[in-house]
Amino acid sequence: MVVVAVAGGTGGLGKTVVEQLRLHGSHHKCYVLGRKAPQHPTFDLAPFLEVDYGEVESLTKILEDHDIDTIISTINLETNAGSEAQLNLIAAASSSRVTRRIIPSEFVSVIDEDNSNSGPGIGGWIANARALKKSQLEYTRISIGFFSDYWGLPHIKTNLRPFHWFLDIDKGVAAIPGTGDEKFTVTYSKDLALIIVKLLDIGERWPERLCLSGSDISLNELVAHAEKIRGSKMSVVYDPVEKLDRGDVTLLWHPEDVSEDQFKPLFVGLCQLILAGDCLLPKDSDWLAAKFPDLQLTTAEEILDRAWKGRESAI
Structure with a gap:
Protein backbone atom coordinates (compact mmCIF):
# COMPACT_ATOMS: atom_id res chain seq x y z
CA MET A 1 0.00 0.00 0.00
CA THR A 140 8.97 10.88 -13.35
CA ARG A 141 8.04 13.70 -15.73
CA ILE A 142 5.31 12.53 -18.08
CA SER A 143 4.78 14.04 -21.53
CA ILE A 144 1.56 13.34 -23.42
CA GLY A 145 1.50 15.96 -26.19
CA PHE A 146 -2.08 17.22 -26.02
CA PHE A 147 -5.26 15.69 -24.64
CA SER A 148 -7.46 14.02 -27.26
CA ASP A 149 -10.53 14.29 -24.99
CA TYR A 150 -11.51 17.66 -26.46
CA TRP A 151 -12.52 16.18 -29.83
CA GLY A 152 -15.00 13.90 -28.08
CA LEU A 153 -16.81 16.56 -26.07
CA PRO A 154 -19.55 16.56 -24.97
CA HIS A 155 -20.06 12.85 -25.59
CA ILE A 156 -16.83 11.34 -24.22
CA LYS A 157 -16.16 10.54 -20.57
CA THR A 158 -13.79 13.24 -19.33
CA ASN A 159 -13.37 15.70 -16.46
CA LEU A 160 -11.43 18.21 -18.56
CA ARG A 161 -12.87 21.64 -19.25
CA PRO A 162 -13.97 22.25 -22.87
CA PHE A 163 -11.29 23.31 -25.34
CA HIS A 164 -12.51 23.26 -28.93
CA TRP A 165 -9.53 23.33 -31.24
CA PHE A 166 -9.02 22.77 -34.97
CA LEU A 167 -12.31 21.02 -35.71
CA ASP A 168 -15.96 21.12 -34.75
CA ILE A 169 -17.44 17.79 -35.78
CA ASP A 170 -20.96 18.76 -34.77
CA LYS A 171 -20.94 21.79 -37.10
CA GLY A 172 -18.79 20.13 -39.74
CA VAL A 173 -16.05 22.77 -39.83
CA ALA A 174 -12.28 22.70 -39.36
CA ALA A 175 -9.52 25.33 -39.24
CA ILE A 176 -6.07 23.93 -39.95
CA PRO A 177 -2.67 25.63 -39.63
CA GLY A 178 0.00 24.93 -42.24
CA THR A 179 -0.51 22.06 -44.65
CA GLY A 180 -2.38 19.84 -42.19
CA ASP A 181 0.14 17.04 -42.74
CA GLU A 182 2.30 17.92 -39.71
CA LYS A 183 1.96 15.21 -37.05
CA PHE A 184 1.66 15.71 -33.32
CA THR A 185 0.93 13.54 -30.29
CA VAL A 186 -2.37 13.28 -28.42
CA THR A 187 -3.35 11.12 -25.43
CA TYR A 188 -6.62 10.41 -23.60
CA SER A 189 -6.69 11.73 -20.03
CA LYS A 190 -8.16 8.49 -18.67
CA ASP A 191 -5.20 6.54 -20.10
CA LEU A 192 -2.74 8.93 -18.48
CA ALA A 193 -4.51 8.57 -15.13
CA LEU A 194 -4.45 4.78 -15.37
CA ILE A 195 -0.71 4.78 -16.14
CA ILE A 196 -0.12 7.00 -13.10
CA VAL A 197 -2.02 4.54 -10.89
CA LYS A 198 -0.04 1.62 -12.32
CA LEU A 199 3.23 3.43 -11.59
CA LEU A 200 2.41 3.39 -7.88
CA ASP A 201 2.88 -0.39 -7.85
CA ILE A 202 6.27 -0.37 -9.57
CA GLY A 203 8.91 -1.51 -7.10
CA GLU A 204 11.91 -0.14 -8.96
CA ARG A 205 12.88 3.50 -9.35
CA TRP A 206 10.88 5.37 -11.97
CA PRO A 207 12.59 6.70 -15.11
CA GLU A 208 12.96 10.48 -14.92
CA ARG A 209 11.02 10.91 -18.19
CA LEU A 210 8.13 9.04 -19.78
CA CYS A 211 6.29 9.74 -23.03
CA LEU A 212 2.74 8.55 -23.70
CA SER A 213 1.20 8.55 -27.16
CA GLY A 214 -2.37 7.56 -27.84
CA SER A 215 -1.86 8.75 -31.42
CA ASP A 216 0.68 10.50 -33.56
CA ILE A 217 -1.74 12.10 -35.98
CA SER A 218 -2.05 14.93 -38.49
CA LEU A 219 -5.03 17.27 -38.76
CA ASN A 220 -5.72 16.07 -42.30
CA GLU A 221 -5.94 12.50 -40.98
CA LEU A 222 -8.22 13.68 -38.19
CA VAL A 223 -10.53 15.50 -40.59
CA ALA A 224 -10.64 12.48 -42.92
CA HIS A 225 -11.77 10.26 -40.04
CA ALA A 226 -14.37 12.81 -38.94
CA GLU A 227 -15.72 12.93 -42.51
CA LYS A 228 -15.96 9.13 -42.56
CA ILE A 229 -18.04 9.24 -39.36
CA ARG A 230 -20.23 12.08 -40.67
CA GLY A 231 -20.64 10.58 -44.10
CA SER A 232 -20.05 13.99 -45.63
CA LYS A 233 -17.28 16.49 -46.24
CA MET A 234 -16.32 19.10 -43.66
CA SER A 235 -15.75 22.75 -44.49
CA VAL A 236 -12.01 23.26 -44.03
CA VAL A 237 -10.02 26.51 -43.82
CA TYR A 238 -6.22 26.37 -44.06
CA ASP A 239 -4.12 29.08 -42.37
CA PRO A 240 -0.75 29.45 -44.14
CA VAL A 241 2.46 29.97 -42.18
CA GLU A 242 2.57 33.60 -43.31
CA LYS A 243 -0.77 34.26 -41.64
CA LEU A 244 0.42 32.74 -38.38
CA ASP A 245 3.63 34.77 -38.57
CA ARG A 246 1.46 37.90 -38.64
CA GLY A 247 -0.14 36.75 -35.38
CA ASP A 248 -3.41 35.82 -37.05
CA VAL A 249 -5.27 32.50 -36.98
CA THR A 250 -8.79 31.22 -37.67
CA LEU A 251 -10.57 30.53 -34.38
CA LEU A 252 -13.53 28.21 -34.12
CA TRP A 253 -13.90 28.98 -30.41
CA HIS A 254 -12.27 30.74 -27.48
CA PRO A 255 -12.78 30.28 -23.71
CA GLU A 256 -15.55 32.35 -22.16
CA ASP A 257 -13.20 33.83 -19.57
CA VAL A 258 -10.59 34.87 -22.18
CA SER A 259 -11.20 37.43 -24.92
CA GLU A 260 -10.53 36.57 -28.54
CA ASP A 261 -7.69 39.12 -28.63
CA GLN A 262 -6.06 37.46 -25.60
CA PHE A 263 -6.59 33.91 -26.83
CA LYS A 264 -5.45 34.38 -30.42
CA PRO A 265 -1.68 34.87 -29.73
CA LEU A 266 -1.69 31.85 -27.40
CA PHE A 267 -3.35 29.72 -30.07
CA VAL A 268 -0.97 31.01 -32.74
CA GLY A 269 1.92 29.88 -30.54
CA LEU A 270 0.38 26.42 -30.17
CA CYS A 271 -0.04 26.14 -33.96
CA GLN A 272 3.57 27.18 -34.54
CA LEU A 273 4.80 24.53 -32.10
CA ILE A 274 2.92 21.87 -34.05
CA LEU A 275 4.27 23.11 -37.39
CA ALA A 276 7.81 23.09 -35.98
CA GLY A 277 7.43 19.43 -34.97
CA ASP A 278 7.86 20.20 -31.27
CA CYS A 279 4.62 18.42 -30.33
CA LEU A 280 5.51 15.05 -31.83
CA LEU A 281 6.86 13.01 -28.94
CA PRO A 282 9.88 10.69 -29.26
CA LYS A 283 9.27 6.96 -29.39
CA ASP A 284 10.66 5.86 -26.03
CA SER A 285 7.85 3.79 -24.56
CA ASP A 286 9.88 0.56 -24.30
CA TRP A 287 10.01 0.82 -20.52
CA LEU A 288 6.23 1.15 -20.29
CA ALA A 289 5.68 -1.65 -22.81
CA ALA A 290 7.93 -3.95 -20.79
CA LYS A 291 6.13 -3.17 -17.52
CA PHE A 292 2.59 -3.23 -18.90
CA PRO A 293 2.56 -5.47 -22.02
CA ASP A 294 -1.24 -5.57 -22.17
CA LEU A 295 -1.64 -1.80 -22.08
CA GLN A 296 -3.54 -0.37 -25.06
CA LEU A 297 -3.78 3.41 -25.26
CA THR A 298 -6.84 5.03 -26.81
CA THR A 299 -6.27 6.50 -30.27
CA ALA A 300 -7.71 9.79 -31.50
CA GLU A 301 -9.80 7.84 -34.02
CA GLU A 302 -11.28 5.77 -31.18
CA ILE A 303 -12.17 8.97 -29.33
CA LEU A 304 -14.06 10.22 -32.40
CA ASP A 305 -15.78 6.87 -32.88
CA ARG A 306 -16.94 6.62 -29.27
CA ALA A 307 -18.21 10.18 -29.22
CA TRP A 308 -19.75 10.67 -32.66
CA LYS A 309 -20.63 7.43 -34.42
CA GLY A 310 -24.36 7.05 -34.90
CA ARG A 311 -25.24 10.54 -33.68
CA GLU A 312 -27.65 12.58 -35.77
CA SER A 313 -25.81 15.78 -34.84
CA ALA A 314 -22.77 14.48 -36.68
CA ILE A 315 -24.60 13.89 -39.96
Whole structure:
Protein backbone atom coordinates (compact mmCIF):
# COMPACT_ATOMS: atom_id res chain seq x y z
CA MET A 1 0.00 0.00 0.00
CA VAL A 2 1.15 3.51 -0.85
CA VAL A 3 -0.15 6.66 0.84
CA VAL A 4 -0.63 9.09 -2.02
CA ALA A 5 -1.80 12.70 -2.23
CA VAL A 6 -3.29 14.14 -5.42
CA ALA A 7 -2.76 17.90 -5.60
CA GLY A 8 -5.68 19.46 -7.44
CA GLY A 9 -7.73 16.28 -7.27
CA THR A 10 -11.23 17.77 -7.16
CA GLY A 11 -11.52 18.53 -10.88
CA GLY A 12 -10.02 18.08 -14.33
CA LEU A 13 -7.17 15.60 -14.67
CA GLY A 14 -6.78 15.38 -10.88
CA LYS A 15 -10.31 14.09 -10.45
CA THR A 16 -9.69 11.55 -13.20
CA VAL A 17 -6.59 10.29 -11.35
CA VAL A 18 -8.56 9.94 -8.12
CA GLU A 19 -11.35 8.08 -9.95
CA GLN A 20 -8.82 5.64 -11.43
CA LEU A 21 -7.26 5.18 -7.99
CA ARG A 22 -10.65 4.14 -6.64
CA LEU A 23 -11.23 1.75 -9.55
CA HIS A 24 -7.76 0.23 -9.93
CA GLY A 25 -5.75 1.31 -6.89
CA SER A 26 -8.10 0.80 -3.97
CA HIS A 27 -5.31 -0.93 -2.05
CA HIS A 28 -3.63 2.49 -1.75
CA LYS A 29 -4.58 5.25 0.68
CA CYS A 30 -5.47 8.43 -1.20
CA TYR A 31 -5.82 12.05 -0.07
CA VAL A 32 -6.72 15.09 -2.13
CA LEU A 33 -4.81 18.34 -1.57
CA GLY A 34 -6.36 21.71 -2.37
CA ARG A 35 -6.68 25.34 -1.35
CA LYS A 36 -10.39 25.09 -0.58
CA ALA A 37 -12.64 22.18 0.27
CA PRO A 38 -14.91 21.24 -2.65
CA GLN A 39 -18.22 23.09 -2.64
CA HIS A 40 -20.14 20.16 -4.04
CA PRO A 41 -21.36 18.00 -1.13
CA THR A 42 -21.19 14.81 -3.21
CA PHE A 43 -17.40 14.90 -3.61
CA ASP A 44 -16.48 11.79 -1.65
CA LEU A 45 -13.76 10.26 -3.80
CA ALA A 46 -11.06 10.71 -1.13
CA PRO A 47 -10.44 12.61 2.13
CA PHE A 48 -9.69 16.27 1.44
CA LEU A 49 -6.77 18.12 3.04
CA GLU A 50 -6.96 21.90 2.86
CA VAL A 51 -3.49 23.36 2.31
CA ASP A 52 -1.79 26.71 1.91
CA TYR A 53 0.56 26.36 -1.05
CA GLY A 54 2.28 29.57 -0.01
CA GLU A 55 3.56 28.04 3.24
CA VAL A 56 6.23 25.39 2.74
CA GLU A 57 6.51 24.65 6.45
CA SER A 58 2.78 23.97 6.87
CA LEU A 59 2.76 21.90 3.69
CA THR A 60 5.63 19.80 5.04
CA LYS A 61 3.75 19.24 8.29
CA ILE A 62 0.64 18.05 6.47
CA LEU A 63 2.68 15.60 4.39
CA GLU A 64 4.35 14.23 7.52
CA ASP A 65 1.19 14.15 9.65
CA HIS A 66 -0.56 12.01 7.03
CA ASP A 67 2.48 9.87 6.09
CA ILE A 68 2.30 10.93 2.45
CA ASP A 69 4.77 8.77 0.53
CA THR A 70 3.92 9.89 -3.02
CA ILE A 71 2.55 13.11 -4.49
CA ILE A 72 0.73 13.33 -7.81
CA SER A 73 0.45 16.95 -8.90
CA THR A 74 -2.18 18.07 -11.40
CA ILE A 75 -1.78 21.77 -10.60
CA ASN A 76 -2.14 24.07 -13.60
CA LEU A 77 1.35 25.43 -14.29
CA GLU A 78 0.21 27.92 -16.92
CA THR A 79 -0.25 30.59 -14.24
CA ASN A 80 2.37 32.08 -11.94
CA ALA A 81 0.27 31.09 -8.94
CA GLY A 82 0.11 27.48 -10.09
CA SER A 83 3.82 27.36 -10.82
CA GLU A 84 4.69 28.75 -7.39
CA ALA A 85 2.28 26.30 -5.75
CA GLN A 86 4.03 23.29 -7.26
CA LEU A 87 7.48 24.73 -6.55
CA ASN A 88 6.49 24.99 -2.89
CA LEU A 89 5.02 21.49 -2.99
CA ILE A 90 8.35 20.19 -4.31
CA ALA A 91 10.17 22.06 -1.54
CA ALA A 92 7.81 20.65 1.10
CA ALA A 93 8.17 17.11 -0.24
CA SER A 94 11.96 17.51 -0.17
CA SER A 95 11.80 18.62 3.47
CA SER A 96 9.34 15.93 4.55
CA ARG A 97 10.77 12.97 6.43
CA VAL A 98 8.21 10.60 4.89
CA THR A 99 7.69 11.79 1.29
CA ARG A 100 10.00 10.15 -1.23
CA ARG A 101 8.59 10.65 -4.74
CA ILE A 102 6.42 12.87 -6.92
CA ILE A 103 4.81 12.93 -10.34
CA PRO A 104 4.81 16.63 -11.28
CA SER A 105 2.26 18.36 -13.44
CA GLU A 106 4.12 18.32 -16.76
CA PHE A 107 1.58 16.80 -19.10
CA VAL A 108 2.48 18.66 -22.29
CA SER A 109 5.23 18.27 -24.90
CA VAL A 110 8.77 17.36 -23.85
CA ILE A 111 10.26 20.10 -21.67
CA ASP A 112 14.03 20.65 -21.76
CA GLU A 113 14.94 22.30 -18.48
CA ASP A 114 18.25 23.46 -19.98
CA ASN A 115 16.52 25.34 -22.81
CA SER A 116 14.56 28.41 -21.75
CA ASN A 117 12.70 28.35 -25.09
CA SER A 118 11.49 24.79 -24.59
CA GLY A 119 7.81 24.00 -24.33
CA PRO A 120 4.73 26.17 -24.79
CA GLY A 121 6.56 29.43 -24.04
CA ILE A 122 4.30 30.22 -21.09
CA GLY A 123 3.92 28.81 -17.61
CA GLY A 124 6.33 27.43 -15.07
CA TRP A 125 7.31 24.04 -16.47
CA ILE A 126 11.01 24.84 -16.82
CA ALA A 127 11.37 26.29 -13.33
CA ASN A 128 9.63 23.27 -11.84
CA ALA A 129 11.72 20.81 -13.86
CA ARG A 130 14.89 22.49 -12.63
CA ALA A 131 13.67 22.38 -9.02
CA LEU A 132 12.94 18.66 -9.30
CA LYS A 133 16.36 17.96 -10.78
CA LYS A 134 18.01 19.68 -7.81
CA SER A 135 15.91 17.78 -5.27
CA GLN A 136 16.59 14.34 -3.83
CA LEU A 137 13.08 13.17 -4.69
CA GLU A 138 12.33 10.27 -6.97
CA TYR A 139 10.17 11.52 -9.84
CA THR A 140 8.97 10.88 -13.35
CA ARG A 141 8.04 13.70 -15.73
CA ILE A 142 5.31 12.53 -18.08
CA SER A 143 4.78 14.04 -21.53
CA ILE A 144 1.56 13.34 -23.42
CA GLY A 145 1.50 15.96 -26.19
CA PHE A 146 -2.08 17.22 -26.02
CA PHE A 147 -5.26 15.69 -24.64
CA SER A 148 -7.46 14.02 -27.26
CA ASP A 149 -10.53 14.29 -24.99
CA TYR A 150 -11.51 17.66 -26.46
CA TRP A 151 -12.52 16.18 -29.83
CA GLY A 152 -15.00 13.90 -28.08
CA LEU A 153 -16.81 16.56 -26.07
CA PRO A 154 -19.55 16.56 -24.97
CA HIS A 155 -20.06 12.85 -25.59
CA ILE A 156 -16.83 11.34 -24.22
CA LYS A 157 -16.16 10.54 -20.57
CA THR A 158 -13.79 13.24 -19.33
CA ASN A 159 -13.37 15.70 -16.46
CA LEU A 160 -11.43 18.21 -18.56
CA ARG A 161 -12.87 21.64 -19.25
CA PRO A 162 -13.97 22.25 -22.87
CA PHE A 163 -11.29 23.31 -25.34
CA HIS A 164 -12.51 23.26 -28.93
CA TRP A 165 -9.53 23.33 -31.24
CA PHE A 166 -9.02 22.77 -34.97
CA LEU A 167 -12.31 21.02 -35.71
CA ASP A 168 -15.96 21.12 -34.75
CA ILE A 169 -17.44 17.79 -35.78
CA ASP A 170 -20.96 18.76 -34.77
CA LYS A 171 -20.94 21.79 -37.10
CA GLY A 172 -18.79 20.13 -39.74
CA VAL A 173 -16.05 22.77 -39.83
CA ALA A 174 -12.28 22.70 -39.36
CA ALA A 175 -9.52 25.33 -39.24
CA ILE A 176 -6.07 23.93 -39.95
CA PRO A 177 -2.67 25.63 -39.63
CA GLY A 178 0.00 24.93 -42.24
CA THR A 179 -0.51 22.06 -44.65
CA GLY A 180 -2.38 19.84 -42.19
CA ASP A 181 0.14 17.04 -42.74
CA GLU A 182 2.30 17.92 -39.71
CA LYS A 183 1.96 15.21 -37.05
CA PHE A 184 1.66 15.71 -33.32
CA THR A 185 0.93 13.54 -30.29
CA VAL A 186 -2.37 13.28 -28.42
CA THR A 187 -3.35 11.12 -25.43
CA TYR A 188 -6.62 10.41 -23.60
CA SER A 189 -6.69 11.73 -20.03
CA LYS A 190 -8.16 8.49 -18.67
CA ASP A 191 -5.20 6.54 -20.10
CA LEU A 192 -2.74 8.93 -18.48
CA ALA A 193 -4.51 8.57 -15.13
CA LEU A 194 -4.45 4.78 -15.37
CA ILE A 195 -0.71 4.78 -16.14
CA ILE A 196 -0.12 7.00 -13.10
CA VAL A 197 -2.02 4.54 -10.89
CA LYS A 198 -0.04 1.62 -12.32
CA LEU A 199 3.23 3.43 -11.59
CA LEU A 200 2.41 3.39 -7.88
CA ASP A 201 2.88 -0.39 -7.85
CA ILE A 202 6.27 -0.37 -9.57
CA GLY A 203 8.91 -1.51 -7.10
CA GLU A 204 11.91 -0.14 -8.96
CA ARG A 205 12.88 3.50 -9.35
CA TRP A 206 10.88 5.37 -11.97
CA PRO A 207 12.59 6.70 -15.11
CA GLU A 208 12.96 10.48 -14.92
CA ARG A 209 11.02 10.91 -18.19
CA LEU A 210 8.13 9.04 -19.78
CA CYS A 211 6.29 9.74 -23.03
CA LEU A 212 2.74 8.55 -23.70
CA SER A 213 1.20 8.55 -27.16
CA GLY A 214 -2.37 7.56 -27.84
CA SER A 215 -1.86 8.75 -31.42
CA ASP A 216 0.68 10.50 -33.56
CA ILE A 217 -1.74 12.10 -35.98
CA SER A 218 -2.05 14.93 -38.49
CA LEU A 219 -5.03 17.27 -38.76
CA ASN A 220 -5.72 16.07 -42.30
CA GLU A 221 -5.94 12.50 -40.98
CA LEU A 222 -8.22 13.68 -38.19
CA VAL A 223 -10.53 15.50 -40.59
CA ALA A 224 -10.64 12.48 -42.92
CA HIS A 225 -11.77 10.26 -40.04
CA ALA A 226 -14.37 12.81 -38.94
CA GLU A 227 -15.72 12.93 -42.51
CA LYS A 228 -15.96 9.13 -42.56
CA ILE A 229 -18.04 9.24 -39.36
CA ARG A 230 -20.23 12.08 -40.67
CA GLY A 231 -20.64 10.58 -44.10
CA SER A 232 -20.05 13.99 -45.63
CA LYS A 233 -17.28 16.49 -46.24
CA MET A 234 -16.32 19.10 -43.66
CA SER A 235 -15.75 22.75 -44.49
CA VAL A 236 -12.01 23.26 -44.03
CA VAL A 237 -10.02 26.51 -43.82
CA TYR A 238 -6.22 26.37 -44.06
CA ASP A 239 -4.12 29.08 -42.37
CA PRO A 240 -0.75 29.45 -44.14
CA VAL A 241 2.46 29.97 -42.18
CA GLU A 242 2.57 33.60 -43.31
CA LYS A 243 -0.77 34.26 -41.64
CA LEU A 244 0.42 32.74 -38.38
CA ASP A 245 3.63 34.77 -38.57
CA ARG A 246 1.46 37.90 -38.64
CA GLY A 247 -0.14 36.75 -35.38
CA ASP A 248 -3.41 35.82 -37.05
CA VAL A 249 -5.27 32.50 -36.98
CA THR A 250 -8.79 31.22 -37.67
CA LEU A 251 -10.57 30.53 -34.38
CA LEU A 252 -13.53 28.21 -34.12
CA TRP A 253 -13.90 28.98 -30.41
CA HIS A 254 -12.27 30.74 -27.48
CA PRO A 255 -12.78 30.28 -23.71
CA GLU A 256 -15.55 32.35 -22.16
CA ASP A 257 -13.20 33.83 -19.57
CA VAL A 258 -10.59 34.87 -22.18
CA SER A 259 -11.20 37.43 -24.92
CA GLU A 260 -10.53 36.57 -28.54
CA ASP A 261 -7.69 39.12 -28.63
CA GLN A 262 -6.06 37.46 -25.60
CA PHE A 263 -6.59 33.91 -26.83
CA LYS A 264 -5.45 34.38 -30.42
CA PRO A 265 -1.68 34.87 -29.73
CA LEU A 266 -1.69 31.85 -27.40
CA PHE A 267 -3.35 29.72 -30.07
CA VAL A 268 -0.97 31.01 -32.74
CA GLY A 269 1.92 29.88 -30.54
CA LEU A 270 0.38 26.42 -30.17
CA CYS A 271 -0.04 26.14 -33.96
CA GLN A 272 3.57 27.18 -34.54
CA LEU A 273 4.80 24.53 -32.10
CA ILE A 274 2.92 21.87 -34.05
CA LEU A 275 4.27 23.11 -37.39
CA ALA A 276 7.81 23.09 -35.98
CA GLY A 277 7.43 19.43 -34.97
CA ASP A 278 7.86 20.20 -31.27
CA CYS A 279 4.62 18.42 -30.33
CA LEU A 280 5.51 15.05 -31.83
CA LEU A 281 6.86 13.01 -28.94
CA PRO A 282 9.88 10.69 -29.26
CA LYS A 283 9.27 6.96 -29.39
CA ASP A 284 10.66 5.86 -26.03
CA SER A 285 7.85 3.79 -24.56
CA ASP A 286 9.88 0.56 -24.30
CA TRP A 287 10.01 0.82 -20.52
CA LEU A 288 6.23 1.15 -20.29
CA ALA A 289 5.68 -1.65 -22.81
CA ALA A 290 7.93 -3.95 -20.79
CA LYS A 291 6.13 -3.17 -17.52
CA PHE A 292 2.59 -3.23 -18.90
CA PRO A 293 2.56 -5.47 -22.02
CA ASP A 294 -1.24 -5.57 -22.17
CA LEU A 295 -1.64 -1.80 -22.08
CA GLN A 296 -3.54 -0.37 -25.06
CA LEU A 297 -3.78 3.41 -25.26
CA THR A 298 -6.84 5.03 -26.81
CA THR A 299 -6.27 6.50 -30.27
CA ALA A 300 -7.71 9.79 -31.50
CA GLU A 301 -9.80 7.84 -34.02
CA GLU A 302 -11.28 5.77 -31.18
CA ILE A 303 -12.17 8.97 -29.33
CA LEU A 304 -14.06 10.22 -32.40
CA ASP A 305 -15.78 6.87 -32.88
CA ARG A 306 -16.94 6.62 -29.27
CA ALA A 307 -18.21 10.18 -29.22
CA TRP A 308 -19.75 10.67 -32.66
CA LYS A 309 -20.63 7.43 -34.42
CA GLY A 310 -24.36 7.05 -34.90
CA ARG A 311 -25.24 10.54 -33.68
CA GLU A 312 -27.65 12.58 -35.77
CA SER A 313 -25.81 15.78 -34.84
CA ALA A 314 -22.77 14.48 -36.68
CA ILE A 315 -24.60 13.89 -39.96
